[in-house]
Amino acid sequence: MISKFNEYTPLFAKVLFLNFNIAAVSEPGKEEEYSQGFKRTPSLYKKIGKTKGLAVDFKEYSDVLIVDDKTITIDTNSLSSYDFVVLGLMAKKTEMANLICDYLDKNNVKYFSYGTPSDKGNKLADMYNLLSAGLPYIPSFVTSNPKLAFEYTKDWNYPIIVKELNSSQGDGVYKAGNKNELRGYFNIDDKSIHPGNAEEMRMVQKFIENDGDYRVLLFNFQPIAIAKRWSKDKEKEFRNNLSKGGEGEESTLPQSVIQIAINAAQTLDKRMAGVDLIQSSKTGDWYIMEVNSSPQYHYFAEISGLDFPALLFDYIVSRILNN
Numbered sequence: 001m002i003s004k005f006n007e008y009t010p011l012f013a014k015v016l017f018l019n020f021n022i023a024a025v026s027e028p029g030k031e032e033e034y035s036q037g038f039k040r041t042p043s044l045y046k047k048i049g050k051t052k053g054l055a056v057d058f059k060e061y062s063d064v065l066i067v068d069d070k071t072i073t074i075d076t077n078s079l080s081s082y083d084f085v086v087l088g089l090m091a092k093k094t095e096m097a098n099l100i101c102d103y104l105d106k107n108n109v110k111y112f113s114y115g116t117p118s119d120k121g122n123k124l125a126d127m128y129n130l131l132s133a134g135l136p137y138i139p140s141f142v143t144s145n146p147k148l149a150f151e152y153t154k155d156w157n158y159p160i161i162v163k164e165l166n167s168s169q170g171d172g173v174y175k176a177g178n179k180n181e182l183r184g185y186f187n188i189d190d191k192s193i194h195p196g197n198a199e200e201m202r203m204v205q206k207f208i209e210n211d212g213d214y215r216v217l218l219f220n221f222q223p224i225a226i227a228k229r230w231s232k233d234k235e236k237e238f239r240n241n242l243s244k245g246g247e248g249e250e251s252t253l254p255q256s257v258i259q260i261a262i263n264a265a266q267t268l269d270k271r272m273a274g275v276d277l278i279q280s281s282k283t284g285d286w287y288i289m290e291v292n293s294s295p296q297y298h299y300f301a302e303i304s305g306l307d308f309p310a311l312l313f314d315y316i317v318s319r320i321l322n323n
Contacts, residue, residue, distance in 0.1 A: 012053055012055075013053070013054050013055070013083040013084065013320050014054070014055045014057070014081065014082045014083050014084075015049060015054050015055070015056050015057070015082065015083065015084045015085070015086070015316060016056075016057050016058075016059060016074065016079075016082045016084070016085045016086070017041070017042070017045060017056065017057065017058045017059070017086045017088065018059055018060070018061065018064075018074075018085060018086065018087050018088055018100075019059075019060055019061050019087070019088035019089055019093065020041060020042075020045075020058060020086055020088035020089075020114065021040060021041060021042055021058060021060070021088075022040065022041050022088070022089075022294075023039065023040055023041075023298060024038050024039060024040055024041050024044050024298060025039065025298050025301075025302070026296070026298050026299055026302060030302065034298065034301050034302055035298075035301075035309075041058075041309075042058040044309060045058070045309060045313075046058075048309055048310075048313055049313065052313060052317055054313075054316070054317075057074075057082075059074050059075070061093050061096055063075055064079075064096065064100070066096070066099060069102065069103060069106060072099070072100065072103045079100070079103060079104065079107070079109070080103075080104075080107040080109055082109060083109070083110070083320055084109070084110050084111065084112075084316050084319060084320055085100075085104060085109060085110075085111040085112075086111065086112050086113075086114060086312075086316070087100065087101070087111060087112070087113045087114065088114050089114065089293065089294055097113070101113070110319045110320070112220075112271065112272075112312075112315065112316070112319075113271060113272070114272045114293070114294075122165050122166055123142075123163060123165045123166075123203050123290070124142050124165050124201070124203065126268055126290070126291055127140050127142065127203065129267055129268060130264060130267060130268070130288060130291070133263070133267045135260065135263055135264055135267065135288055136260065136285070136286060136287050136288060137287065137288045138205045138206060138208060138278070138287045138288065138289060139205065139206040140203055140204065140205040140206075141203075141204055142165070142201055142202065142203050142204070143201065143202065143204070144186070144200045144201040144202070146182065146183045146186045149182060149183075149186070149202070149204050150179060150182070150183075152204070153182070153204060156206055157207075158176065158177055158178055158207075159175045159176060159177050159207045160175070160176045160182055160204060160205070160206070160207055161173065161174070161175055161176075161204070161205040161206070161207050162174045162175075162176055162182065162185040162186075162202050162203070162204055162205075163202065163203040163204075163205065164202065164203075165201055165202070165203060175207065182204075185202060186200060186202055187200060208278050208280050208287060209280060209281045209282055210278050210279060210280065210281050211230070211279075211281050212228050212229055212230030213228075213229055213230075213276055213277060213278040213279075213289060214226060214227065214228050214229070214251060214253060214257075214276070214277045214278070214279075215227050215229060215274045215275065215276050215277075215292075215295065216253065216258060216261035216274070216275045216277065217273075217274050217295055217297065217300050217306075218261065218262065218265050218270075218271075218272070218273045218274075218275065219271070219272060219308075219311060219312075219315070220271050220272075220315065221262055221265055221266055221271060222262075223258050223261065223262065224300075224306060224308075224311065225250070225300040225303075225304050225306045226250070226251050226252060226253055226258075227248045227249065227250060227251055227299070227300060227303050227304070228248060228249055228251035229247070229248040230247055230248075248299065248303050249303060250303050250304040253277075257277060257286055260275075260277065260286060260288065261275035261277060261288075264288050264291050265291060268291050270291055270293055272293070272295065273291050273292060273293060273295060274291075274292040274294075274295025274296070275288065275290075275291050275292075276288070276289040276290045276291075276292065277289065
């Protein structure tokens with residue numbers, strides 16, 4: 001992907017990346033080929049920004065001082081002194097991210113959220129909102145009570161998938177082969193259940209037999225890449241995640257299926273998203289597995305040649321120039 005703003009453009013604008021110190025490549029040794037020799041984003045993005053006349057800062061949420069809706073600073077700089085802000089991952093910083101977005105709106109500072117600064121921030125909220133929108137989410141329910149899990153799965157066949165609500169990158173996702181395994185993934189004795197066990201809530205899902213799944217990468221609700229993923233050994237690893245050793249390749253999907261991904265991202269207001277879709281190898285039906293706020297774009301760079309930094313900076317420059 002070729003940048004539209006390769007020429008030096010002296011914008012003299014300040015851009016803040018907040019909580020965005022993420023890996024630029026999937027594993028060491030790929031830096032020269034995919035990220036101009038840089039292992040992480042700050043050094044790479046500062047270099048790219050300089051070529052466009054942008055002063056790029058990288059800060060963390062811990063650097064933020066919040067007083068009221070008129071005073072939010074980063075170190076000693078007012079947040080309103082920036083021309084553009086990219087808010088990074090927000091899963092565990094939702095309250096702070098919401099306040100920052102409100103401040104930016106009030107001060108007319110343009111921004112892009114690589115995450116979800118809203119109440120739609122975990123698997124439970126995603127499930128509820130996607131199903132409420134009538135989208136084809138995998139049959140699921142959430143409970144902290146294994147007895148209720150048995151009741152709601154009595155007509156399902158094993159295996160059954162169990163997910164921790166705040167899991168990511170395939171962690172905290174299990175396949176229960178029988179009733180005892182299903183009980184075990186709740187990490188709780190059903191005799192000791194009480195109202196305070198909400199932290200032990202689990203999402204329980206039907207297992208969809210498949211030949212792999214697909215991730216549709218979206219930027220500003222537009223599809224920019226599609227990858228098919230599959231487990232190298234389904235007997236040992238049922239998850240197709242690349243972060244779990246799965247394999248992947250650039251792929252295509254019918255527009256009707258891509259539209260499901262777009263609708264899912266729009267429903268959850270995730271402008272940067274990796275929507276995971278799966279097709280039943282038995283029925284041919286398509287389901288939404290998950291809508292990721294951290295879609296690991298570097299894998300797409302290595303699979304398809306996607307130049308995500310160029311895409312992101314083109315967007316930032318365009319927004320600053322009001323295009």
